[in-house]
Amino acid sequence: MKRVGSCIYYHWRDTTDYMPMFKFEAAQDILHEFGYPDDLDYVKWNGKTDNFTFTWCNDWDGENEPVVVRQVMVAGSAANELPVSKDNPPIIHGKHLFVHEDYIGFDVDEARARWNSYQDADWLDKSRMGFLKWWTENAVPRIGR
Numbered sequence: 001m002k003r004v005g006s007c008i009y010y011h012w013r014d015t016t017d018y019m020p021m022f023k024f025e026a027a028q029d030i031l032h033e034f035g036y037p038d039d040l041d042y043v044k045w046n047g048k049t050d051n052f053t054f055t056w057c058n059d060w061d062g063e064n065e066p067v068v069v070r071q072v073m074v075a076g077s078a079a080n081e082l083p084v085s086k087d088n089p090p091i092i093h094g095k096h097l098f099v100h101e102d103y104i105g106f107d108v109d110e111a112r113a114r115w116n117s118y119q120d121a122d123w124l125d126k127s128r129m130g131f132l133k134w135w136t137e138n139a140v141p142r143i144g145r
Helices: 012-017 021-033 108-118 132-143
Strands: 002-004 007-011 042-046 052-057 068-075 078-082
Touching (some): 021 052, 021 078, 108 132
Antiparallel strands (some): 002 007, 042 052, 052 068
């Protein structure tokens, strides 16, 4: 589980560990009503607003920094697709923070080691590192794909 401010980010399989299940199930029911698929990768829950953002990535388990391809926010009884840039989409780094230690989809220790390898790097621009273009041009040449 990753916490930023009032938001919690977690792999969708770990939902019951971080909130009452009825809240997640209600948001997921709304997602289904609007025809969105179950094959999502992670969920963001905003504890202040009680909104959920469901996120799908290109290859959660296979990529070191998966690319976000779709996001849907459920607020109240509405589901709204959020715009995701095709030219410079968000990426997910530190994906080991979203899962339990025993997660079997990717090597959690390897993901943690990769993340730790650049956290204190002087070249790291934390305001731009969450987007594919900057990451590809600046981080990948230093730490590899």
